[in-house]
Amino acid sequence: MRGKDSSRIQASWVNMVHRLAMTRVLRVLIGMGLLLAGALVVWSLLRPQPPLEARATVNGLETGIDQNNAKFARAFVPREFLFPRDHGPHPDFQTEWWYYTGNLTDSGGRHFGYQLTFFRRALLPQSEMPARESDFVSNQVYFAHFAVTDSAADQHVSFEKFSRGAAGLAGASGEPYTVFVEDWSAVAVDEEGNTVRLKARSGAYGIELDLHSLKPPVAHGNRGLSPKSDTLGNASYYYSLTRIEAKGRVQADGGVFDVSGLSWMDHEWSTSALGPQAQGWDWFSIQLSDQRELMFFRIRNRDGSVEPVSGGTLVDAGGGSTPLQSDQVTIEALNTWQSSVDGASYPVRWRITIPDHDIQLDVEARVPDQLMQVSVVYWEGAVNVTGQVKGTAVTGVGYVELTGYSSSLNGRF
Numbered sequence: 001m002r003g004k005d006s007s008r009i010q011a012s013w014v015n016m017v018h019r020l021a022m023t024r025v026l027r028v029l030i031g032m033g034l035l036l037a038g039a040l041v042v043w044s045l046l047r048p049q050p051p052l053e054a055r056a057t058v059n060g061l062e063t064g065i066d067q068n069n070a071k072f073a074r075a076f077v078p079r080e081f082l083f084p085r086d087h088g089p090h091p092d093f094q095t096e097w098w099y100y101t102g103n104l105t106d107s108g109g110r111h112f113g114y115q116l117t118f119f120r121r122a123l124l125p126q127s128e129m130p131a132r133e134s135d136f137v138s139n140q141v142y143f144a145h146f147a148v149t150d151s152a153a154d155q156h157v158s159f160e161k162f163s164r165g166a167a168g169l170a171g172a173s174g175e176p177y178t179v180f181v182e183d184w185s186a187v188a189v190d191e192e193g194n195t196v197r198l199k200a201r202s203g204a205y206g207i208e209l210d211l212h213s214l215k216p217p218v219a220h221g222n223r224g225l226s227p228k229s230d231t232l233g234n235a236s237y238y239y240s241l242t243r244i245e246a247k248g249r250v251q252a253d254g255g256v257f258d259v260s261g262l263s264w265m266d267h268e269w270s271t272s273a274l275g276p277q278a279q280g281w282d283w284f285s286i287q288l289s290d291q292r293e294l295m296f297f298r299i300r301n302r303d304g305s306v307e308p309v310s311g312g313t314l315v316d317a318g319g320g321s322t323p324l325q326s327d328q329v330t331i332e333a334l335n336t337w338q339s340s341v342d343g344a345s346y347p348v349r350w351r352i353t354i355p356d357h358d359i360q361l362d363v364e365a366r367v368p369d370q371l372m373q374v375s376v377v378y379w380e381g382a383v384n385v386t387g388q389v390k391g392t393a394v395t396g397v398g399y400v401e402l403t404g405y406s407s408s409l410n411g412r413f
Contacts, residue, residue: 095270118184153253211265239267285399289396341371
C-alpha cells in the first residue's frame, strides 16, 4: 500500500495489489508477500491497542492467501457512475486507488512533474470484521506515493506512507470527497468534487495545488467496466478526469515555485488479478494541444504478445470519448534507459500510432531516471509529446507508467 505513529507494514503486496487489480493494469503492485504471515498482518491492523512504531518487510504474497477474497464484490457488468459519491471509496471491493499526475511550469518556463497517488486495501470483508470497540480497529489499510520531477535539475525524487484506515490516520469519503494518508491529502473544495486541493510534503519537496476539472469524467472500457484478463470478474470500474487545470506551488530543492499547468486523475476499484501469462504493463496518459486526450494501457505477456483486453480511450475536445482496442494502437520503443537500482532497461521514448484516427505521436521522458524507489520499484514519470493529428502538428504533455521490466509478475501475486 501506498505513517509515522502507526503500525507500518512496508510491504510490496500492499504496494502493488491495488494496481494489479485495476486498469493501468493494476498499476503499482508488483511483488507481493509476507515475511510475517498474513494472519499477523491482519492481527496487527485489527488489534484495538494504539498503534506502535513497527516495521515489517514484505516480499511476496501467494495467490489464494486471502481466503475471504470470494466475499468481496467483483466487477462483472457496466455501471452508471454517480458523482460526487463515486469519487469516494467502495469498501465492498478489495482494492481501490486514486491517481493524480501532472505537468507544471513556473513563470520562467521551469518544468515540474508530480505524482500523488492513494491506495486502499481491504484485509477483511466488512462482514468478517470482529466486534471490537476501539478507534483503531479497521479492516482497511491505506498507502500513498508522492514524487516530484524537476526537469531543470534533471532530478526525480519519490516517497511513500502507510497507515490504517482508522483513528484519523487515513481514509476516504465521497460526500464530501476526501482521500488522505496522514498529512498527504486530496480534498474537494466544492460540493460536486470538481475542484480539489492536493497537499503533500516530504523533506525539501512538496506540493500544494488547486485542481479544477475542465471536462466531465470519462468512463473507460465498456461504460466503465475495464477487463484485465478474459476471466469473468477480473475487471475494474475505471474512470478518469482527463483535463484538469492546476495552479499552486511546488517546493523543490531549489526553493518554492508558483506553477500552473495540467493534471490528470484516475480512479479505479476492483477485486481482480492479471492473467496467468502477464509479464507487466505500460500505461500512457496524454494531453494534446488540440484539446484531445489519450489513455492507453497494454498488458505485456511473457511471450512478447499483447494481452487482447488491453485498450484505452480517445477523448475529443468536447469531452466525448471513443474506446480503443488493443489492435488499433501501435507502440514502438525508440530509446531505453538502464537502471542501476533494479538492473532493468526501461523504454523512455516511444512512437504511438493510431491509424484509424490518423494520429502519430512521439513521446519522450522529461528525465530518463524517473524510477519510483519505494517498497516496490517501478518507473513512472512526466513525458513530453510531439506529433500530428490528421496532418496537423500537435504538442502535448503526459505521464507514463512501466512495470514488469526487471522481472515477471507471474508467481509473485
